[in-house]
Amino acid sequence: MRDQIYPEIKKEMEHHSAAIGALAIPSPPAHLTALEPVDLLVLVFSKEAKPAEKAAVYCSRSWRVKTVWVSLSHAFASIIADEHPDLVEWILNGEILYDPERKVKELTHIVRQFPTEYRMKKMCIELCGLLDGYQRSRWHLKLGEGMDAYYFIQEMLRRWGRLAVMEAGEFPRQDLWNQVRQLHPGIHKWYQELASGGESPEQRIRLVLLAVEYAVLSKLEWYGRYVLNLLHQQKGMWSLRELNQQIGSEGLVVDLSLLVEEMVKRSLVEEITLQQDRMSEQRYRLMTFGVRGAKGS
CATH class of the missing domain: 1.20.120.330 (Nucleotidyltransferases  domain 2)
Known part of the structure; x- marks a missing residue:
């Protein structure tokens, strides 16, 4: 039955202009499908920021199939920010069904292999x-x-x-x-x-x-090394807004103010006040003596 259904779904994806990839999760546990028993869960990634389609359940050759649509850009952001816990489980349990641009493979690699770059960013957010x-x-x-x-x-x-x-x-x-x-x-x-x-x-x-x-x-120096690496790699002074924009470059919304404040207290980061007319701005730079292990692996 699988050999018949999978090609049919793949063909449907090929003709759907918004679909950029799809994962198939056969016989998914109930907690992965909102307690709705299905034989196959299909996670479809859309190139649209807000997919027109959300979710649907239908029968195909006696199989009960559920499709869930999610924006690919949102998927990248949410697995780092933990906004959609089910998504991680779907990716870990799924197999690539459709991926013409290898975007789904890239996403699954992040979750399954957890490269250092993403682990550092996720630790910083947590x-x-x-x-x-x-x-x-x-x-x-x-x-x-x-x-x-x-x-x-x-x-x-x-x-x-x-x-x-x-x-x-x-x-x-x-x-x-x-x-x-x-x-x-x-x-x-x-x-x-x-x-x-x-x-x-x-x-x-x-x-x-x-x-x-x-x-x-x-262990602030270890868990927050993503920010310390930013300061190390690009010399000079950063504003808090610039740091927030850098870590949020993939659609994430993160407030680093408490973390930077704690780093200043612990002499990992130096705070500089710049006076311009009647306005002042706080900017930050790595302490001149360097940070132990800032580059990390």
């Missing part, structure tokens, strides 16, 4: 999210808003887990905590401690915050 959760949790804790602090500490722990998985060279997946338990059981223990430890919720939050300060922020 670090920014972790710093945001860290600051928000501390703030809510200070105001006595325990439930809000707990929410953000959970998000921060997830970011920490994702950083540990990436540091081990793997791409974070939907079963993140299974990955973390195997690769870094210490972080998984903190996750369990937060959920069911013997201390009060407030004490558990404070303990996790201390653990993050020690284990993550002390």
Whole structure:
């Protein structure tokens, strides 16, 4: 049956002007198809920024087939920014059905091989999210808003887990905590401690915050090396806007302000204030003595 259906779908893609590639995922698990049982999931990549087609389910030769359309540019951005967790699983479980320009092969290579360039960028983005959760949790804790602090500490722990998985060279997946338990059981223990430890919720939050300060922020130079490499490769001073634009060159929206601020505190980056008329602007450059391991591999 597969030998009949696949060529039919491929032929359909060849005649669809918006289709730039397609992946086939046979017998996909229910959690990959929104709990809708199908025999075949077809992920179609569109050259359009907003595909006219979204999703459809139909029957072909007694097979129940679901097609899902996604913009190729959005797919590249979302797998780095973790905006579409299902997409990573589809790519990992799929086989290339149609790829005239080899764009799908490039995308699958990023997820399956996780090249250093993309791993560095993704770690940097996760670090920014972790710093945001860290600051928000501390703030809510200070105001006595325990439930809000707990929410953000959970998000921060997830970011920490994702950083540990990436540091081990793997791409974070939907079963993140299974990955973390195997690769870094210490972080998984903190996750369990937060959920069911013997201390009060407030004490558990404070303990996790201390653990993050020690284990993550002390490795700021490693997790944030994408930004440090930018500063190293192009000498001179950068504005925060320029750094945000550089990391967001593939359609990503990232705010590096907390990360750069932390790098300044730790003397990794120097902040320079430029005065122009009545306006001043903060610009940043790598400290003159260099950064240990900034080039990385």
